[in-house]
Amino acid sequence: MKRIVYHLIIAVPCIILSMKVQAQTLPTACGPVPNENQLRWQAMEMYAFIHYSLNTYTDQEWGFGNEDPKLFNPSHLDCRQWAKVCKQAGMKGIIFTAKHHCGFCMWPSKYTDYSVKSSPWKEGKGDVVRELAEACRDEGLEFAVYLSPWDRNHPAYGRKEYVTYFRNQLRELLTNYGDIFEVWFDGANGGDGWYGGANETRKIDRTTYYEWPETYKMIRKLQPKCLIWNDGGDRGDLRWVGTEAGYVGETNWSLLNHDGEVDRGMLHYGVENGDSWVPGETNTSIRPGWFYHDTENDQVKSLSKLMDTYYKSVGRNSCLLLNFPVAPNGRIHPTDSLRGIAFHKMVQEVFKDNLARHATVTKTADGGMILSFKHPTSFNRFLAEEDIALGQRVKRFSLEAMVNGKWQSLKDSLVQFGDGLTTIGHRRIICFPTITATQLRFTILDSKAEPIISNVGLYLAPELTPDNVNVHPDATMANH
Numbered sequence: 001m002k003r004i005v006y007h008l009i010i011a012v013p014c015i016i017l018s019m020k021v022q023a024q025t026l027p028t029a030c031g032p033v034p035n036e037n038q039l040r041w042q043a044m045e046m047y048a049f050i051h052y053s054l055n056t057y058t059d060q061e062w063g064f065g066n067e068d069p070k071l072f073n074p075s076h077l078d079c080r081q082w083a084k085v086c087k088q089a090g091m092k093g094i095i096f097t098a099k100h101h102c103g104f105c106m107w108p109s110k111y112t113d114y115s116v117k118s119s120p121w122k123e124g125k126g127d128v129v130r131e132l133a134e135a136c137r138d139e140g141l142e143f144a145v146y147l148s149p150w151d152r153n154h155p156a157y158g159r160k161e162y163v164t165y166f167r168n169q170l171r172e173l174l175t176n177y178g179d180i181f182e183v184w185f186d187g188a189n190g191g192d193g194w195y196g197g198a199n200e201t202r203k204i205d206r207t208t209y210y211e212w213p214e215t216y217k218m219i220r221k222l223q224p225k226c227l228i229w230n231d232g233g234d235r236g237d238l239r240w241v242g243t244e245a246g247y248v249g250e251t252n253w254s255l256l257n258h259d260g261e262v263d264r265g266m267l268h269y270g271v272e273n274g275d276s277w278v279p280g281e282t283n284t285s286i287r288p289g290w291f292y293h294d295t296e297n298d299q300v301k302s303l304s305k306l307m308d309t310y311y312k313s314v315g316r317n318s319c320l321l322l323n324f325p326v327a328p329n330g331r332i333h334p335t336d337s338l339r340g341i342a343f344h345k346m347v348q349e350v351f352k353d354n355l356a357r358h359a360t361v362t363k364t365a366d367g368g369m370i371l372s373f374k375h376p377t378s379f380n381r382f383l384a385e386e387d388i389a390l391g392q393r394v395k396r397f398s399l400e401a402m403v404n405g406k407w408q409s410l411k412d413s414l415v416q417f418g419d420g421l422t423t424i425g426h427r428r429i430i431c432f433p434t435i436t437a438t439q440l441r442f443t444i445l446d447s448k449a450e451p452i453i454s455n456v457g458l459y460l461a462p463e464l465t466p467d468n469v470n471v472h473p474d475a476t477m478a479n480h
Contacts, residue, residue: 063102065152077330089340093142103153155196187231246284317425368443
Protein backbone atom coordinates (compact mmCIF):
# COMPACT_ATOMS: atom_id res chain seq x y z
CA MET A 1 0.00 0.00 0.00
CA LYS A 2 1.33 3.41 -0.91
CA ARG A 3 1.87 5.65 2.10
CA ILE A 4 0.19 9.05 1.85
CA VAL A 5 2.62 11.85 2.63
CA TYR A 6 1.36 14.72 4.78
CA HIS A 7 3.17 17.84 5.86
CA LEU A 8 2.36 18.16 9.53
CA ILE A 9 1.20 21.62 10.53
CA ILE A 10 1.81 22.70 14.09
CA ALA A 11 -0.91 25.18 14.97
CA VAL A 12 0.46 26.02 18.41
CA PRO A 13 4.22 25.36 18.37
CA CYS A 14 4.60 25.00 22.13
CA ILE A 15 7.37 22.41 21.98
CA ILE A 16 8.03 22.05 18.27
CA LEU A 17 10.38 25.00 17.98
CA SER A 18 12.10 23.62 14.89
CA MET A 19 8.74 23.10 13.19
CA LYS A 20 7.21 26.48 13.96
CA VAL A 21 4.83 27.64 11.27
CA GLN A 22 6.05 30.74 9.53
CA ALA A 23 3.64 33.61 8.91
CA GLN A 24 1.01 31.73 6.97
CA THR A 25 -2.71 31.15 6.94
CA LEU A 26 -3.90 27.91 8.48
CA PRO A 27 -6.00 25.64 6.27
CA THR A 28 -9.72 26.07 6.03
CA ALA A 29 -12.03 23.92 8.12
CA CYS A 30 -12.40 20.25 7.25
CA GLY A 31 -15.96 18.96 7.57
CA PRO A 32 -18.19 19.84 10.56
CA VAL A 33 -16.52 21.87 13.29
CA PRO A 34 -17.45 22.62 16.93
CA ASN A 35 -19.23 25.81 17.89
CA GLU A 36 -17.91 28.08 20.65
CA ASN A 37 -19.99 26.33 23.33
CA GLN A 38 -18.64 22.91 22.29
CA LEU A 39 -15.05 24.17 22.25
CA ARG A 40 -15.49 25.62 25.74
CA TRP A 41 -17.04 22.35 26.91
CA GLN A 42 -14.22 20.22 25.47
CA ALA A 43 -11.66 22.32 27.34
CA MET A 44 -13.36 21.44 30.65
CA GLU A 45 -12.28 17.79 30.23
CA MET A 46 -13.69 16.63 33.60
CA TYR A 47 -16.78 17.63 35.58
CA ALA A 48 -18.96 15.99 38.21
CA PHE A 49 -22.41 14.48 38.45
CA ILE A 50 -24.16 14.79 41.81
CA HIS A 51 -26.99 12.29 42.37
CA TYR A 52 -29.14 13.13 45.38
CA SER A 53 -32.90 12.81 45.89
CA LEU A 54 -35.51 10.78 47.77
CA ASN A 55 -33.77 7.70 46.37
CA THR A 56 -30.97 8.43 48.82
CA TYR A 57 -33.39 7.74 51.70
CA THR A 58 -35.19 4.74 50.21
CA ASP A 59 -32.01 2.94 49.08
CA GLN A 60 -33.22 2.89 45.47
CA GLU A 61 -31.83 3.86 42.09
CA TRP A 62 -35.26 4.64 40.60
CA GLY A 63 -38.07 5.94 42.78
CA PHE A 64 -41.63 4.89 41.93
CA GLY A 65 -43.11 8.34 42.47
CA ASN A 66 -45.05 7.68 45.66
CA GLU A 67 -42.22 8.21 48.16
CA ASP A 68 -43.07 10.51 51.06
CA PRO A 69 -41.43 13.99 50.80
CA LYS A 70 -41.03 13.91 54.59
CA LEU A 71 -38.23 11.39 54.11
CA PHE A 72 -36.07 14.25 52.88
CA ASN A 73 -34.58 15.69 56.05
CA PRO A 74 -30.74 15.61 55.91
CA SER A 75 -28.95 16.44 59.13
CA HIS A 76 -25.84 18.11 57.66
CA LEU A 77 -26.58 19.04 54.05
CA ASP A 78 -23.61 21.09 52.83
CA CYS A 79 -23.44 22.02 49.16
CA ARG A 80 -20.18 23.87 49.77
CA GLN A 81 -18.63 20.58 50.85
CA TRP A 82 -19.77 19.03 47.55
CA ALA A 83 -18.29 21.89 45.55
CA LYS A 84 -14.99 21.84 47.45
CA VAL A 85 -14.63 18.07 47.08
CA CYS A 86 -15.38 18.23 43.36
CA LYS A 87 -12.93 21.08 42.84
CA GLN A 88 -10.18 19.22 44.70
CA ALA A 89 -10.98 16.16 42.57
CA GLY A 90 -10.13 18.18 39.46
CA MET A 91 -13.71 18.70 38.30
CA LYS A 92 -14.44 21.94 36.41
CA GLY A 93 -18.17 21.94 37.08
CA ILE A 94 -21.14 20.06 38.55
CA ILE A 95 -24.32 18.66 36.97
CA PHE A 96 -27.00 18.20 39.64
CA THR A 97 -30.04 15.89 39.57
CA ALA A 98 -32.65 18.60 40.08
CA LYS A 99 -35.42 16.04 39.37
CA HIS A 100 -34.96 12.31 38.90
CA HIS A 101 -37.56 9.83 37.60
CA CYS A 102 -39.52 9.82 40.88
CA GLY A 103 -40.55 13.43 40.11
CA PHE A 104 -39.37 14.88 43.44
CA CYS A 105 -37.98 18.37 42.84
CA MET A 106 -34.87 19.49 44.68
CA TRP A 107 -36.03 23.09 44.35
CA PRO A 108 -39.37 24.61 45.46
CA SER A 109 -41.06 24.45 42.07
CA LYS A 110 -44.25 26.47 41.95
CA TYR A 111 -45.80 23.87 39.64
CA THR A 112 -45.93 20.99 42.14
CA ASP A 113 -45.97 20.29 45.86
CA TYR A 114 -43.84 17.20 45.32
CA SER A 115 -40.62 19.01 46.20
CA VAL A 116 -38.38 20.14 49.02
CA LYS A 117 -41.06 22.64 50.07
CA SER A 118 -43.12 19.68 51.35
CA SER A 119 -40.21 18.26 53.34
CA PRO A 120 -39.23 19.02 56.96
CA TRP A 121 -35.75 20.13 55.79
CA LYS A 122 -35.44 23.84 56.67
CA GLU A 123 -39.17 23.76 57.43
CA GLY A 124 -39.96 23.53 53.72
CA LYS A 125 -38.10 26.76 52.89
CA GLY A 126 -34.92 25.19 51.48
CA ASP A 127 -33.67 25.07 47.89
CA VAL A 128 -30.87 22.60 47.16
CA VAL A 129 -30.46 23.79 43.56
CA ARG A 130 -29.88 27.38 44.73
CA GLU A 131 -27.44 26.37 47.45
CA LEU A 132 -25.40 24.29 45.02
CA ALA A 133 -25.45 26.95 42.28
CA GLU A 134 -24.12 29.51 44.77
CA ALA A 135 -21.50 27.07 46.10
CA CYS A 136 -20.28 26.42 42.55
CA ARG A 137 -19.93 30.13 41.87
CA ASP A 138 -17.99 30.59 45.11
CA GLU A 139 -15.59 27.78 44.14
CA GLY A 140 -15.20 28.90 40.54
CA LEU A 141 -17.06 25.88 39.14
CA GLU A 142 -19.55 25.77 36.28
CA PHE A 143 -23.10 24.68 37.16
CA ALA A 144 -25.57 22.53 35.24
CA VAL A 145 -28.80 20.62 35.80
CA TYR A 146 -30.21 17.16 35.12
CA LEU A 147 -33.99 17.20 34.63
CA SER A 148 -35.62 13.82 34.04
CA PRO A 149 -38.21 13.99 31.24
CA TRP A 150 -39.89 10.94 32.78
CA ASP A 151 -41.91 11.73 35.91
CA ARG A 152 -43.39 8.73 37.75
CA ASN A 153 -45.26 10.99 40.17
CA HIS A 154 -47.14 13.38 37.90
CA PRO A 155 -50.74 12.37 37.08
CA ALA A 156 -50.59 13.84 33.57
CA TYR A 157 -47.44 12.07 32.40
CA GLY A 158 -48.07 10.64 28.93
CA ARG A 159 -50.56 13.38 28.03
CA LYS A 160 -49.86 16.68 26.28
CA GLU A 161 -50.37 18.82 29.38
CA TYR A 162 -47.39 17.17 31.05
CA VAL A 163 -45.07 18.54 28.35
CA THR A 164 -46.16 22.04 29.35
CA TYR A 165 -45.46 21.17 32.99
CA PHE A 166 -42.03 19.81 32.05
CA ARG A 167 -41.14 22.98 30.11
CA ASN A 168 -42.36 25.20 32.94
CA GLN A 169 -40.03 23.44 35.36
CA LEU A 170 -37.15 23.65 32.90
CA ARG A 171 -37.81 27.38 32.53
CA GLU A 172 -37.58 27.75 36.33
CA LEU A 173 -34.18 26.10 36.34
CA LEU A 174 -32.89 28.12 33.41
CA THR A 175 -33.99 31.52 34.72
CA ASN A 176 -33.54 31.43 38.49
CA TYR A 177 -30.07 29.99 39.07
CA GLY A 178 -27.59 31.92 36.93
CA ASP A 179 -25.58 30.55 34.03
CA ILE A 180 -26.11 26.88 33.16
CA PHE A 181 -23.41 25.17 31.08
CA GLU A 182 -25.40 22.01 30.26
CA VAL A 183 -28.86 20.49 30.55
CA TRP A 184 -29.01 16.70 30.84
CA PHE A 185 -32.10 14.78 29.72
CA ASP A 186 -32.04 11.10 30.69
CA GLY A 187 -32.99 8.52 28.09
CA ALA A 188 -35.20 6.52 30.50
CA ASN A 189 -38.73 7.50 29.47
CA GLY A 190 -42.05 5.84 30.15
CA GLY A 191 -42.98 2.72 32.11
CA ASP A 192 -44.68 1.88 35.36
CA GLY A 193 -45.21 4.54 37.99
CA TRP A 194 -47.47 5.97 40.67
CA TYR A 195 -48.78 8.74 38.38
CA GLY A 196 -50.93 10.45 41.01
CA GLY A 197 -52.32 7.16 42.30
CA ALA A 198 -53.10 5.50 38.96
CA ASN A 199 -50.35 2.92 39.59
CA GLU A 200 -50.07 1.91 35.95
CA THR A 201 -47.68 1.60 33.02
CA ARG A 202 -47.60 4.43 30.49
CA LYS A 203 -45.81 4.30 27.14
CA ILE A 204 -44.69 7.29 25.11
CA ASP A 205 -42.80 7.82 21.86
CA ARG A 206 -39.69 9.45 23.26
CA THR A 207 -38.72 10.87 19.84
CA THR A 208 -41.93 12.90 19.44
CA TYR A 209 -43.77 13.14 22.77
CA TYR A 210 -41.65 15.91 24.33
CA GLU A 211 -41.63 18.06 21.18
CA TRP A 212 -37.89 18.57 21.59
CA PRO A 213 -37.39 21.18 18.83
CA GLU A 214 -39.57 23.67 20.72
CA THR A 215 -37.88 22.84 24.01
CA TYR A 216 -34.46 23.36 22.41
CA LYS A 217 -35.52 26.78 21.14
CA MET A 218 -36.47 27.77 24.67
CA ILE A 219 -33.15 26.56 26.08
CA ARG A 220 -31.09 28.41 23.49
CA LYS A 221 -33.06 31.59 24.06
CA LEU A 222 -32.82 31.51 27.86
CA GLN A 223 -29.27 30.11 28.10
CA PRO A 224 -27.40 30.78 24.83
CA LYS A 225 -24.15 29.29 26.21
CA CYS A 226 -25.83 26.10 27.41
CA LEU A 227 -25.16 22.69 25.82
CA ILE A 228 -27.86 20.04 25.46
CA TRP A 229 -27.27 16.36 26.28
CA ASN A 230 -30.17 14.18 25.22
CA ASP A 231 -30.36 10.42 24.96
CA GLY A 232 -34.10 10.46 24.59
CA GLY A 233 -34.78 11.63 21.05
CA ASP A 234 -33.77 14.71 19.11
CA ARG A 235 -30.02 15.22 18.58
CA GLY A 236 -28.44 17.48 21.15
CA ASP A 237 -25.00 19.10 21.26
CA LEU A 238 -23.40 16.11 23.00
CA ARG A 239 -23.90 12.37 22.77
CA TRP A 240 -23.91 9.37 25.09
CA VAL A 241 -21.04 6.97 24.35
CA GLY A 242 -23.16 3.82 24.59
CA THR A 243 -22.04 2.66 28.03
CA GLU A 244 -21.91 3.89 31.63
CA ALA A 245 -18.76 1.85 32.38
CA GLY A 246 -16.47 4.85 31.87
CA TYR A 247 -14.90 4.48 28.44
CA VAL A 248 -15.37 5.47 24.81
CA GLY A 249 -14.01 3.75 21.69
CA GLU A 250 -10.30 3.94 20.91
CA THR A 251 -11.54 5.30 17.59
CA ASN A 252 -13.70 8.26 18.50
CA TRP A 253 -15.01 10.71 15.93
CA SER A 254 -16.82 13.78 17.30
CA LEU A 255 -19.35 13.42 14.50
CA LEU A 256 -22.83 11.99 13.97
CA ASN A 257 -25.44 12.37 11.27
CA HIS A 258 -28.21 14.80 12.13
CA ASP A 259 -30.94 12.50 10.86
CA GLY A 260 -31.47 8.75 10.88
CA GLU A 261 -31.17 6.00 13.44
CA VAL A 262 -28.18 5.87 15.77
CA ASP A 263 -26.95 2.48 16.98
CA ARG A 264 -24.66 1.67 19.91
CA GLY A 265 -21.61 1.50 17.65
CA MET A 266 -22.20 5.02 16.32
CA LEU A 267 -22.46 6.31 19.88
CA HIS A 268 -19.29 4.52 20.95
CA TYR A 269 -17.06 5.37 17.98
CA GLY A 270 -18.78 8.33 16.35
CA VAL A 271 -19.32 8.49 12.58
CA GLU A 272 -16.23 9.24 10.51
CA ASN A 273 -18.13 11.12 7.81
CA GLY A 274 -20.99 12.41 9.94
CA ASP A 275 -22.57 15.72 9.00
CA SER A 276 -22.84 17.19 12.53
CA TRP A 277 -20.37 17.88 15.34
CA VAL A 278 -21.72 15.87 18.32
CA PRO A 279 -18.83 14.89 20.63
CA GLY A 280 -19.11 12.10 23.17
CA GLU A 281 -19.52 12.65 26.91
CA THR A 282 -18.33 9.68 29.02
CA ASN A 283 -20.53 9.35 32.11
CA THR A 284 -19.80 6.95 34.95
CA SER A 285 -20.06 6.79 38.74
CA ILE A 286 -17.33 6.51 41.33
CA ARG A 287 -19.47 3.70 42.84
CA PRO A 288 -21.45 0.88 41.21
CA GLY A 289 -24.69 2.87 41.61
CA TRP A 290 -25.58 6.47 40.82
CA PHE A 291 -27.24 7.11 44.20
CA TYR A 292 -25.65 6.44 47.58
CA HIS A 293 -25.98 3.00 49.17
CA ASP A 294 -24.28 1.96 52.43
CA THR A 295 -23.57 -1.47 50.96
CA GLU A 296 -21.29 0.14 48.36
CA ASN A 297 -18.95 1.90 50.80
CA ASP A 298 -16.26 -0.69 50.10
CA GLN A 299 -16.85 -0.61 46.33
CA VAL A 300 -15.65 2.89 45.51
CA LYS A 301 -13.51 2.77 42.36
CA SER A 302 -9.80 2.28 42.99
CA LEU A 303 -7.24 4.86 41.93
CA SER A 304 -6.01 2.53 39.19
CA LYS A 305 -9.58 2.14 37.88
CA LEU A 306 -10.10 5.91 37.90
CA MET A 307 -6.85 6.43 35.98
CA ASP A 308 -7.94 3.78 33.48
CA THR A 309 -11.21 5.67 33.11
CA TYR A 310 -9.32 8.93 32.54
CA TYR A 311 -7.19 7.43 29.77
CA LYS A 312 -10.25 5.89 28.12
CA SER A 313 -12.34 9.06 28.23
CA VAL A 314 -10.34 12.31 28.33
CA GLY A 315 -7.51 10.42 26.63
CA ARG A 316 -9.83 9.37 23.81
CA ASN A 317 -11.26 12.69 22.66
CA SER A 318 -14.08 12.80 25.22
CA CYS A 319 -14.99 14.62 28.43
CA LEU A 320 -15.42 12.69 31.67
CA LEU A 321 -18.60 13.15 33.73
CA LEU A 322 -17.81 11.46 37.06
CA ASN A 323 -20.60 10.93 39.59
CA PHE A 324 -20.25 11.57 43.33
CA PRO A 325 -23.41 10.43 45.19
CA VAL A 326 -24.43 12.33 48.31
CA ALA A 327 -24.96 10.31 51.51
CA PRO A 328 -28.14 10.58 53.65
CA ASN A 329 -26.49 13.11 55.97
CA GLY A 330 -26.22 15.52 53.02
CA ARG A 331 -22.50 15.22 52.38
CA ILE A 332 -20.21 13.32 50.01
CA HIS A 333 -18.82 10.29 51.84
CA PRO A 334 -15.13 10.60 52.94
CA THR A 335 -14.11 7.50 50.97
CA ASP A 336 -15.46 8.98 47.74
CA SER A 337 -13.95 12.41 48.35
CA LEU A 338 -10.50 11.09 49.27
CA ARG A 339 -10.46 8.78 46.25
CA GLY A 340 -11.48 11.65 43.98
CA ILE A 341 -8.75 13.91 45.36
CA ALA A 342 -6.14 11.13 45.02
CA PHE A 343 -7.28 10.72 41.40
CA HIS A 344 -6.71 14.40 40.63
CA LYS A 345 -3.29 14.38 42.30
CA MET A 346 -2.26 11.36 40.26
CA VAL A 347 -3.33 13.01 36.99
CA GLN A 348 -1.24 16.02 37.96
CA GLU A 349 1.70 13.76 38.84
CA VAL A 350 1.55 11.89 35.51
CA PHE A 351 1.48 15.03 33.37
CA LYS A 352 3.68 17.41 35.36
CA ASP A 353 6.80 17.00 33.17
CA ASN A 354 6.49 16.93 29.40
CA LEU A 355 9.68 15.16 28.34
CA ALA A 356 9.14 16.30 24.77
CA ARG A 357 10.18 19.78 25.86
CA HIS A 358 13.69 18.43 26.37
CA ALA A 359 13.88 16.91 22.88
CA THR A 360 15.09 18.19 19.55
CA VAL A 361 12.36 17.86 16.94
CA THR A 362 12.87 17.30 13.23
CA LYS A 363 10.58 16.60 10.33
CA THR A 364 10.75 13.32 8.44
CA ALA A 365 10.52 12.80 4.70
CA ASP A 366 7.13 11.12 5.06
CA GLY A 367 5.56 14.04 6.88
CA GLY A 368 6.09 12.92 10.45
CA MET A 369 8.29 14.12 13.28
CA ILE A 370 11.14 12.67 15.30
CA LEU A 371 11.85 13.69 18.89
CA SER A 372 15.51 13.12 19.72
CA PHE A 373 17.00 13.07 23.24
CA LYS A 374 20.60 13.76 24.25
CA HIS A 375 20.48 10.77 26.58
CA PRO A 376 18.34 7.60 26.71
CA THR A 377 15.00 8.68 28.20
CA SER A 378 12.28 6.58 29.82
CA PHE A 379 8.59 7.21 29.09
CA ASN A 380 5.27 5.32 28.97
CA ARG A 381 2.67 7.87 27.88
CA PHE A 382 2.28 9.69 24.54
CA LEU A 383 -0.12 12.61 24.08
CA ALA A 384 -1.25 14.34 20.89
CA GLU A 385 -3.88 17.01 20.25
CA GLU A 386 -5.47 18.37 17.10
CA ASP A 387 -6.72 21.90 16.55
CA ILE A 388 -10.34 20.76 16.48
CA ALA A 389 -11.60 24.30 15.75
CA LEU A 390 -10.69 23.42 12.16
CA GLY A 391 -12.22 19.96 12.30
CA GLN A 392 -11.13 16.46 13.27
CA ARG A 393 -8.74 15.14 10.63
CA VAL A 394 -6.40 12.34 11.69
CA LYS A 395 -7.61 8.80 10.92
CA ARG A 396 -4.50 6.81 11.80
CA PHE A 397 -0.94 7.33 13.04
CA SER A 398 2.08 5.32 14.14
CA LEU A 399 4.54 5.53 17.04
CA GLU A 400 8.04 4.09 17.02
CA ALA A 401 10.84 4.28 19.58
CA MET A 402 14.56 3.96 18.89
CA VAL A 403 15.82 1.33 21.33
CA ASN A 404 19.42 0.09 21.13
CA GLY A 405 19.74 1.43 17.59
CA LYS A 406 16.52 -0.17 16.26
CA TRP A 407 13.06 1.24 15.68
CA GLN A 408 10.43 -0.51 17.82
CA SER A 409 6.69 -0.09 17.14
CA LEU A 410 4.51 1.02 20.05
CA LYS A 411 0.83 0.25 20.60
CA ASP A 412 -1.85 1.30 23.05
CA SER A 413 -1.78 -1.31 25.82
CA LEU A 414 -5.36 -0.41 26.81
CA VAL A 415 -6.88 -1.83 23.61
CA GLN A 416 -7.60 -5.52 23.12
CA PHE A 417 -7.22 -5.74 19.34
CA GLY A 418 -4.93 -3.84 16.98
CA ASP A 419 -2.55 -1.11 18.03
CA GLY A 420 -5.21 1.49 18.93
CA LEU A 421 -3.43 4.29 17.05
CA THR A 422 -6.41 5.77 15.25
CA THR A 423 -8.22 9.08 15.85
CA ILE A 424 -6.77 11.96 17.88
CA GLY A 425 -9.26 14.85 18.19
CA HIS A 426 -9.04 17.20 21.18
CA ARG A 427 -6.70 14.86 23.06
CA ARG A 428 -5.36 11.34 22.58
CA ILE A 429 -3.26 9.58 25.22
CA ILE A 430 -1.49 6.33 24.38
CA CYS A 431 -0.34 4.10 27.27
CA PHE A 432 2.39 1.49 26.93
CA PRO A 433 4.94 -0.24 29.18
CA THR A 434 7.87 1.95 30.19
CA ILE A 435 10.47 2.08 27.47
CA THR A 436 13.93 3.70 27.41
CA ALA A 437 14.77 5.21 24.03
CA THR A 438 16.86 7.89 22.35
CA GLN A 439 14.20 8.87 19.79
CA LEU A 440 10.44 8.74 19.23
CA ARG A 441 8.92 8.88 15.74
CA PHE A 442 5.32 10.09 15.31
CA THR A 443 3.86 9.66 11.81
CA ILE A 444 0.40 10.45 10.46
CA LEU A 445 -0.53 7.51 8.22
CA ASP A 446 -3.99 8.61 7.10
CA SER A 447 -5.96 11.83 7.45
CA LYS A 448 -9.02 13.49 5.97
CA ALA A 449 -6.95 16.59 5.18
CA GLU A 450 -3.65 18.17 6.16
CA PRO A 451 -3.16 17.28 9.85
CA ILE A 452 -3.05 20.19 12.30
CA ILE A 453 -1.39 19.04 15.52
CA SER A 454 -1.55 21.61 18.32
CA ASN A 455 0.41 19.72 20.97
CA VAL A 456 2.60 16.65 21.48
CA GLY A 457 3.77 15.26 24.80
CA LEU A 458 5.78 12.40 26.32
CA TYR A 459 5.48 11.45 29.98
CA LEU A 460 6.69 8.92 32.52
CA ALA A 461 3.73 7.90 34.68
CA PRO A 462 4.64 6.52 38.12
CA GLU A 463 3.56 3.05 39.10
CA LEU A 464 0.58 2.89 41.43
CA THR A 465 1.85 1.79 44.84
CA PRO A 466 0.45 1.99 48.39
CA ASP A 467 2.52 5.14 48.91
CA ASN A 468 0.81 7.12 46.16
CA VAL A 469 -2.61 5.43 46.31
CA ASN A 470 -3.30 6.41 49.93
CA VAL A 471 -3.36 10.18 49.56
CA HIS A 472 -4.43 11.94 52.74
CA PRO A 473 -6.57 15.09 52.73
CA ASP A 474 -4.86 18.42 53.05
CA ALA A 475 -5.88 21.24 55.37
CA THR A 476 -8.58 22.44 52.98
CA MET A 477 -10.51 19.16 52.96
CA ALA A 478 -14.15 19.74 53.85
CA ASN A 479 -15.00 16.39 55.46
CA HIS A 480 -14.35 17.34 59.09
